[in-house]
Amino acid sequence: DGGITQSPKYLFRKEGQNVTLSCEQNLNHDAMYWYRQDPGQGLRLIYYSQIVNDFQKGDIAEGYSVSREKKESFPLTVTSAQKNPTAFYLCASSRWGGASYEQYFGPGTRLTVT
């Protein structure tokens, strides 16, 4: 079955610690994305990557970092510099080809920092 996996589903961390969220896809998609969702808000783009070894900042990249060493994987690190890290994090992927394509989303990771 093709799809996107995110792990873990729930993650708890103490303030001041960095934490890395996993995202893997086996859809052979070129582009991958990270969003965060807060209560009552839409999805806000953190980072996206069009191709291996390349990524771009989204609208709220401060306090986050990513890597794209493999086509299938796009891990997100929430650093201690992120002021409000508690949120629901969603990873997505899409095809590339000039035109736009729908994104496919993973099940999400709920991060709680205390």
Add this chain to the structure above:
Amino acid sequence: DQQVKQNSPSLSVQEGRISILNCDYTNSMFDYFLWYKKYPAEGPTFLISISSIKDKNEDGRFTVFLNKSAKHLSLHIVPSQPGDSAVYFCAASSKGTYKYIFGTGTRLKVLA
């Protein structure tokens, strides 16, 4: 600057009736629009999309209408079913870019 707006945070509809969810956008460069459905604590699932060269796209009970001059799109669900109760997001993108701009969502409740 909210480029994609869903001005109704919630909507309640009787089972069997039509649900109409609305979305407005400000960027005239957007040429591809999508609707997603999301249940709590899950990732959004793709429902239907429309390219700017069309003004209507149908898929079963779901129809999306695009009015480019008004920069407005709507999702019609007919007939509405209790399982349709979820948050619906519209999203927009421009050809050749990789960024999708999402609205804030509308929570649909279909009453049995």
